[in-house]
Amino acid sequence: MDSKNTLNVPESSLPRLVIIGGGFAGITLIKALNKNDFQIVLIDQNNYHTFQPLLYQVATGGLEPDSIAYPLRKYVKRFGNLFFRLAEVQQLLPEKKQLITSHGTLKYDYLVVATGARTNYFGNTNLECYTMGMKSVPEALNLRSLILQNLEQAIVTKDPLKRQALMNFVIIGGGPTGVELAGALAELKRFVFKEEYHDLKMDDMQVFLIEGSPKLVGGMSEKSSKRTLGFLKKLGVQVFLNCRINDYDGHKVEIENGTPIPSENVIWAAGIKAAPVAGMEQAATGHGGRLLTDEYSCVKGFENCFAVGDVALMEGDIHYPKGHPQVAPVAIQQAELLAKNLSRLVHQKTLKPFRYTDKGSMATIGRKKAVVDVTGMFFSGTFAWFVWLFVHLMSIVGFKNRLATLLQWFSNYINFNSALRLIIRPYQPKQ
Ligand SMILES: Cc1cc2nc3c(=O)[nH]c(=O)nc-3n(C[C@H](O)[C@H](O)[C@H](O)COP(=O)(O)OP(=O)(O)OC[C@H]3O[C@@H](n4cnc5c(N)ncnc54)[C@H](O)[C@@H]3O)c2cc1C
Numbered sequence: 001m002d003s004k005n006t007l008n009v010p011e012s013s014l015p016r017l018v019i020i021g022g023g024f025a026g027i028t029l030i031k032a033l034n035k036n037d038f039q040i041v042l043i044d045q046n047n048y049h050t051f052q053p054l055l056y057q058v059a060t061g062g063l064e065p066d067s068i069a070y071p072l073r074k075y076v077k078r079f080g081n082l083f084f085r086l087a088e089v090q091q092l093l094p095e096k097k098q099l100i101t102s103h104g105t106l107k108y109d110y111l112v113v114a115t116g117a118r119t120n121y122f123g124n125t126n127l128e129c130y131t132m133g134m135k136s137v138p139e140a141l142n143l144r145s146l147i148l149q150n151l152e153q154a155i156v157t158k159d160p161l162k163r164q165a166l167m168n169f170v171i172i173g174g175g176p177t178g179v180e181l182a183g184a185l186a187e188l189k190r191f192v193f194k195e196e197y198h199d200l201k202m203d204d205m206q207v208f209l210i211e212g213s214p215k216l217v218g219g220m221s222e223k224s225s226k227r228t229l230g231f232l233k234k235l236g237v238q239v240f241l242n243c244r245i246n247d248y249d250g251h252k253v254e255i256e257n258g259t260p261i262p263s264e265n266v267i268w269a270a271g272i273k274a275a276p277v278a279g280m281e282q283a284a285t286g287h288g289g290r291l292l293t294d295e296y297s298c299v300k301g302f303e304n305c306f307a308v309g310d311v312a313l314m315e316g317d318i319h320y321p322k323g324h325p326q327v328a329p330v331a332i333q334q335a336e337l338l339a340k341n342l343s344r345l346v347h348q349k350t351l352k353p354f355r356y357t358d359k360g361s362m363a364t365i366g367r368k369k370a371v372v373d374v375t376g377m378f379f380s381g382t383f384a385w386f387v388w389l390f391v392h393l394m395s396i397v398g399f400k401n402r403l404a405t406l407l408q409w410f411s412n413y414i415n416f417n418s419a420l421r422l423i424i425r426p427y428q429p430k431q
Contacts, residue, residue, distance in 0.1 A: 006104025007085050012039035014081060015346060018099065018106060020089045020277060021114035022049050022072040025309030025331040027397065029112060030075045030082070032339035037346050038110070039081045043101060045088040047072055050137055051396050053328065054405075056177060058140040060147070060184040061420040062412055065137045067405045070397040089115075092279030094302050099277075110304045110342065113276060113291065114335070117310040117326060120271035120288065129430055130250040131268035134177065143267065144420075145427040147185075150264050151193065155200055165262035167205040170253050172245055173270030174211030175218060176363040179228055181267060182209040183365035186235035192421075208261060210240045210253075212270070217363050217371070219325060223378045224363070224371035231365040231380075245270075272326060274311045286313035286323060295353035297338045306342075308334040314354060324356050328395070333357065364388045367413060 009016075015038055019026050022044040030042060051068040058065050076082045087101035092111075099106045119135050121128040132143045147169075154166040169185050171178045185207045194202045209216075209232065215225040216232075216239070232239055246254040253261040274289040284292040284300050290313030291299050297306040297314065309331030313323040324330040334354055341351045360374030362384065370384040379387075389409065396402050 007041075007087065007101065007106045009039075009041055009083050009085070009106060012081060014039045015109035016041065016107065017110040017112065017342065018043065018108040019112045019114060020044075020099070021116060021309070021311075022046070022075075022084075023052075023114060023116045023309060023331065024049075024328045025114035025116075025335040026112075027070075027072070027075060028332045028335035029114065029308070029339050032336050034339070034343045035079050035082060037343050039083075040079075041083045041085060041106065041108075042072060042076070043085045043087050043089055043099070043106075044072055045086070045102075046136075047084075047086045048137075049397055051401075052135070053392060054396070055134050055137070055140040056181045056184055058137065059134060059143040059181065060188055061144055062184065063405060063408055064420055065141060067401050067408065068396065069137055070401060074398070089277045092277050094279065094305065097304070108304075110345075111302075111306065112297075112338065113280070113299065113305065113307040113311055114309050114331070115275045115277060115311050116331075117272040117288070118275045119268060120273035121268065122271060124247070126247050126249060127245070127268060130248050131172065131266045133268055134181070135272075141425065142427055145423045145425060146265060148421055148423050149427050151197055151200065155197065161262065164204060165251060165264045167200070168208065168261060168263040168265065169206065170208045170210065170261055170263045170266045172210050172253075172266065172268050174209055174213075174216040174239070174241070175269065176361075178209055178211070178267075178269040179216055179232065179363050179365055181269065182207050182232055182237045182239075183235060183369075186232070186237050187366045190235070196421075207235075207237045208240065208263075209237050210243050210245060210255065212242070212244050214242050216241070220361055220363065220371065221373045221378050224373050224380070227371050227380045228363060228365055231369045231371075235366055272310070274313075276307070276311055286315075288313075288326075290323060296341055296351045297334055297354065306338055308338055316353065317356060320356065327361070329359060330356060362388050362391065 017038040018041045020043050048069040054068045057063040072084050076084045087103040089101050091100040119133040133139050150166040154163045157163050171182050189205045216228045244256040291307040293307050293312045293314050295316040297308050299305045299307045310326040337354050362372040364370040368385050370388040371380045372384040
């Protein structure tokens with residue numbers, strides 16, 4: 001046993017491939033890799049995979065967290081040379097081909113960085129400190145608690161200004177996440193809170209969606225964007241386009257050229273930046289700090305080091321000169337090809353370059369409306385919503401999770417009365 005190997009991974013005659021990150025890219029790699037070619041070690045700071053597209057449903061009490069999280073150990077149970085270690089990778093020492101983690105060091109022969117992205121506050125420390133992010137299950141649960149606690153507080157406060165601030169929900173960022181969250185909150189107000197908080201004047205609850213650009217769901221078609229705006233307005237969401245946030249002090253949102261909005265519930269859904277590990281500072285990066293890779297996912301200037309998914313910005317695809325979108329299908333497709341290319345590499349075969357197949361994009365607004373862009377076609381409304389439902393259901397990892405989600409959605413669809421509005425762990429402000 002290597003004395004430096006404090007993660008207790010046994011020695012092997014096979015080359016060691018370490019994957020950092022069990023997100024969409026990481027788990028796809030685990031599934032697609034030829035297990036006879038490598039000893040594989042998956043490292044993640046969580047012991048579960050998170051299905052991020054449905055985090056907003058956890059935050060709004062539509063789904064329980066277990067439905068969108070999947071234990072990473074389930075992937076390793078069938079393979080003797082596949083290991084999982086629960087650890088945070090803190091430093092990469094590329095010249096030694098070694099990783100320093102929260103539980104020790106580990107040498108690698110090949111490394112795949114699949115660490116995804118984190119919330120980008122663009123250097124505004126107030127926004128970072130006082131707004132709520134939604135990038136992980138704990139953050140989504142924290143948001144759920146905040147929403148419920150603030151409504152409880154609104155009931156008991158005697159100060160009408162404070163009450164209004166507690167009942168104003170401001171979502172910053174009109175991408176799919178912001179739109180989906182705004183729709184879900186507006187429907188909660190209409191169908192659930194009005195009944196359950198009958199001693200609060202629920203008409204006073206306001207949902208604001210603030211977007212800096214001229215359109216919502218920017219990556220989608222003009223038709224989708226317009227229809228999304230129409231759906232949200234119908235639900236009573238106040239949408240501000242071309243509107244920038246100057247600051248937020250925890251009580252009042254300062255907007256450019258506009259009246260400040262008093263609010264104790266501000267959700268930041270306006271940007272992400274890549275999350276490479278420390279030690280990669282000398283790597284070339286592109287927009288959003290993404291690691292530049294070639295068409296084979298090799299990180300430029302690093303030996304036997306690859307990056308896939310949100311953390312990477314691949315150059316060379318003429319259809320995506322600014323890089324591929326940071327979405328799950330890109331992470332999955334890159335990982336699928338990399339798995340094959342890694343085997344080709346050890347067998348000294350020619351590698352294949354990556355080409356992205358865009359299968360379309362979609363967003364849901366409330367529980368019976370969605371917009372879908374697929375191969376130049378656009379559709380919206382209830383049919384689009386069923387398509388959204390089906391695609392998301394089939395993408396959730398694990399049969400049990402799929403079944404649980406289907407049952408919860410079915411129950412919510414019929415009576416809109418899920419019992420997930422519990423404050424189990426009270427809201428915890430950021431440190
Ligand atoms: C709220 C939200 C909604 C979204 N909705 C959609 C959608 O509808 N459709 C869509 O296609 N995409 C959506 N996305 C984007 C999609 O989730 C990402 O593109 C996808 O998760 C990227 O996969 P990944 O494997 O690169 O990274 P991730 O899935 O983010 O996984 C990264 C993994 O790395 C681990 N990790 C990070 N750093 C370390 C470290 N130092 N040490 C150990 N482990 C580490 C993390 O714990 C995590 O498990 C959404 C994202 C969010 C946040």
